[in-house]
Amino acid sequence: MTAATDSHIMQTYARFPLTLTRGAGSEVWDDVGKRYLDFISGIAVNTLGHAHPALQQALTSQAANMLHCSNLFHIPLQQQLATRLAELSGLDRFFFCNSGAEANEGAIKLARKYFYDQSSSRRTIITASHSFHGRTLATLTATGQTKVKTGFDPLPEGFCHVPFNDLDALAQAIDDDTAAIMLEPLQGEGGVNMPNPDYLPAVRRLCDEHGILLILDEVQTGIGRCGTMFAYELSADELSGIQPDILTLAKGLGGGVPIGAIAARESVAVSFAPGTHGSTFGGNPLSCRAALTVLDVIESEQLLENVRERGEQLRSGLQALADDHPEISAVRGAGLLCGMALTCEAAPYVAAAREQGLLILLAGSHVLRFLPPLNVSAAAVDEALTILASLFSKQI
């Protein structure tokens, strides 16, 4: 069903012809009452699915108390959230903002300010091809995809790109101007691209050898999405087993309430002294309460375990499909960030799945991406696999 009321909205999104009006868990309903399985989760945002009772209760009680008061004041819920995330991540200090792009923009500022404070000229940020870091001027410049930059020049200086997974290219790109290497531990938007097993540990070593910073953008991969709280915790054979100097989060952190975060180790975080950075809404009581509730439920409902089990179930089901259908060239991902690469355009499969009641999305033109809520059930994963099997048995 096409919404007839888009006339005053800037047309930045090529929207699906669908209006969603209600959700519960991993299911959503459109404006004519049709049910869909939601394997998009608002693009990795609805961590706890839709209308989770704990989040409903926390948000209504917080709204009855205080939504916002400004960072001019101490905010106990912000302090609680920072302490909790510090325990979980091993990083020392947090700055809260509202989105992934804002978190990455701040991370770039922090890396530059860190070297400025040491009277060092290091300013350049090296990022990877096919990366995605956001839509602000600095983050789209950091992004390794031409399509997001076209028409927006002049772009900020001080960024360069190397192919993802190419250690030699990375080592060659590092020079006396390099401040940081900024990577998604597993690329989401760019095609669900996995790092080679030795890539991230070797990147960490390169950063240490050169005295430069490692920024990990976990806007999509963080907060349990990959089966550990942060993707960098996955063991070296699964993904990386390393720690960043600066970490960025957003998307799933608030379970649907906008909140992002920049985390850093102490010696880096001190460069954000009073007056150097800010955000009016960042870390207000409502968003911090949402994030604390998301973290509580991940723990109390043992969702990391569910992510690992449902991720295995989904990937092995997709792999079984791939074994029978040569147009599926690869199945990859970690936890519940799954990709299925096709030899043909993937968009027709997204549309056909939607017709059959399954919401999935693209990651680039040839990859189907699956991002169910972290509490998705085994029955819902089976239902999604049955729909996909019926699609691949037909000519799309």
Ligand SMILES: Cc1ncc(COP(=O)(O)O)c(C=O)c1O
């Ligand atoms: C890895 C990554 N970084 C940054 C962003 C930008 O986040 P936001 O849309 O909240 O600005 C995204 C969004 O898809 C992302 O996947």
